[in-house]
Amino acid sequence: MASPRIAAENVIREFLGRIKKDPASPLDAPLYADGVGLDSLETAELSALLEDEFGSDPFSSADELPQTLAEVLDHYGAAVEAEAV
Amino acid sequence: MIELLRRAAEEGPDRAAVVIHEQVVSYGELLARAEGYAAELTSRGLRRFATFDGDAARVIALLAAASACGVELCQFPPAEPESVAELAARFDHTVVLSADPDLDAGDAEVLDHTVWPTVPGAAGAQSSPAADARPHLILTTGTTGAPRGVRHDWSRLVRGVHRVRETPHERWLLAYGLHQFAGLQVLLHVAAARATLVAPAPRTPRAGLRAMRELGVTHASATPTYWRFLLTELAADGAPAPSLRQITLGGEAVPGPLLAQLERTFPDAAISQVYAASEFGSSGSVKDRRAGLSRSVLERGDDADVAMRIVDGELWVRSRVGMLGYHGDPPVEDPDGWRATGDLVELVGDRVEFRGRSSDIINVGGTKVHPLPIEERVSSVPGVAVARVWGRPSALTGNIVAVDVVPAPGADPARVKAAIGEACADLAGAARPRSIRFVDEIPVRGSKIVRRDIPQEGRG
Incomplete structure (x- = not known):
């Protein structure tokens, strides 16, 4: 079974493909504007989707909004590389 | 209300008034019960009370009795016993009538009205005194917050029944509760028509569909939501649709696709939409099978019981059949004056189309x-x-x-x-x-x- 972080990444990439954004966006790409290009409504949609799937999401529960895909995924667990250090 | 029962009982005391599954209560029996309740209310000196009772025949008898004596009755939603104590406190009730002696009514006294005597052979009698004021309290459904108590008078509630033709062969489904304004409207129509009320319990679309098939329902009035669920039940069980002659929708905006689906499913039924609310009463019905109201509703004259206009995208109503005010609030200055309905509308061609509740x-x-x-x-x-x-x-x-x-x-x-x-x-x-x-x-x-x-x- 995939870890929550990997499961969240799969959900996000599927979502990006569905809303015609680049599903292969790098993890350090900015979520908004010239990066992945999410607008506020798309971000709200992603927030609801993640909450439905995993019970919580970083957009609703964090003090500051995540700025990259990696920061979103960090909400669901540290990266494997980080754990290995 | 009691007058409607008296007339129906005088003309046909053995005619079925209420059918609850196997139980059939005739107009004569219903009136006897109502007159008995009226005598008991008078002897006890009650001026207002609530009832928590799911038996439609008993509730109808209580409604008639209370209207005869000028006693304010408020029926609590019969499916929510846990709310009785809170409702009794909120609406200042000190007496609750119930068949359940263990009912938790808080500080209110619980009386068992099911043991009160009936007055057999009451048809045509005038045993209860005519009252000057005939108050009635209806609770809103509370879809947008806590329920409110809407103060009515029976003289206004029954104002439209003189238009009802006698059609004793009709069997109307009671899909609403009698604690709801729409349920009262169905009851008044049935009593004025000397028809039969079919009251299944529970009041679910599934039970309603079964009652249509097994108890010979010919006419049914319900919300669009109820009809949607009933159509779903129908699709799921695969059995033929019951043969209805009249379908009425009200209480919510009626979507065009639902009208089309009902038309396909019940091809022999006339379809009407009713625009009504606890606060301003019923504005009449639309029978053209199109969503929304005809623009002509905005052009009714000053003589109309219910007139309408649009103010900033919201429907306003002036009603002579509406409420007198909310329980606990000062009386409405002019009960016949204009008031906002909370329904957002748009003029599209010759229609007034509903866009939703302002609170939604x-x-x-x-x-x-x-x-x-x-x-x-x-x-x-x-x-x-x-x-x-x-x-x-x-x-x-x-x-x-x-x-x-x-x-x-x-x-x-x-x-x-x-x-x-x-x-x-x-x-x-x-x-x-x-x-x-x-x-x-x-x-x-x-x-x-x-x-x-x-x-x-x-x-x-």
């Missing part, structure tokens, strides 16, 4: 979104049995448009979800559903969809 508007990042047009689109998507559009709180935009869907039997959720997305693709960004969830049931209250956020059900 979804604020998405500062943009106001009406849920009904979206709900209508989603409900038309193949594979959707019932849908609810509501404002789901969002930390980013305040709210987003969310859709809860009860899928039709055998529907593929992934395909349905994609189809909903396509059906809403041309909507403005704020109005496009951002959350689509499949659920087993949609929250309803008083057979109306609840669109405000419900924390326990609004997540996961």
Whole structure:
């Protein structure tokens, strides 16, 4: 079974493909504007989707909004590389 | 109310007044019970009381008795015993009539009215004194908050019954509770028509469908939500549709696709829409099978019982059959004056089309979104049995448009979800559903969809 972080990444990439954004966006790409290009409504949609799937999401529960895909995924667990250090 | 029963009982004391499964109560029996209750209310000196009773025949008798004596009756929702104590306190009731001696009514006294004597052979008698004022208290369904007590007088409630023709062969389904304004309207129509009220328990669409088939229902009045669920039950069981002669919808905006579906399913039935509310009464019915009201409703003269106009996109009503005020509030200065309905409308060609309740508007990042047009689109998507559009709180935009869907039997959720997305693709960004969830049931209250956020059900 995939870890929550990997499961969240799969959900996000599927979502990006569905809303015609680049599903292969790098993890350090900015979520908004010239990066992945999410607008506020798309971000709200992603927030609801993640909450439905995993019970919580970083957009609703964090003090500051995540700025990259990696920061979103960090909400669901540290990266494997980080754990290995 | 008592006069209607007296006339019906005088003309046909053995005619069926109320059918509750195997139990049949005649007009003569109903009147005897009502006259007995009236004598008891008078001897006890009661001026107002609440009742918690799910038996339609007993409640009708109490309604008639209270109206005869000028005693204010308020029926509590019969499916919610846990709310009785709170309602009794909120609406200042010191007496609650119930068949359950163990009912928790808080500080109110519980009296068992089921042991009160009847007055046999009361048909044609005038045993109870005529009262000058005949107050009645109706609780709103509370779909947008705590229920309010709407003060009526029977003289206004029965104002439209003189137009009812005698049609004793009709058997009307009681899909509303008698604690609801719409339930009272059905009851008054049935009593004035000397017809029969079929009152299944529980008041679910499934029980209603069974009553239609087994108890010979010919006429039925219910909310669009009730009809949607009934059509779903019908599709699920695969048996032929009952042969109805009259379908009436009210209490919520009626979507065009639902009208078309009812027309296909019940080809022999006349279809009417009623625009009514506890506060302003009934404005009459529309029978042209098109969604919304005819523009001509805005051109009724000063003599009309109910007149309408549009103010800033909201329907206003002036009613001579409406409420006298809310319980606990000062009396309304002019009960016949203009008042806002809370229904948002738009003039489209020759129609007044409903856009939703002002309290249902979804604020998405500062943009106001009406849920009904979206709900209508989603409900038309193949594979959707019932849908609810509501404002789901969002930390980013305040709210987003969310859709809860009860899928039709055998529907593929992934395909349905994609189809909903396509059906809403041309909507403005704020109005496009951002959350689509499949659920087993949609929250309803008083057979109306609840669109405000419900924390326990609004997540996961």
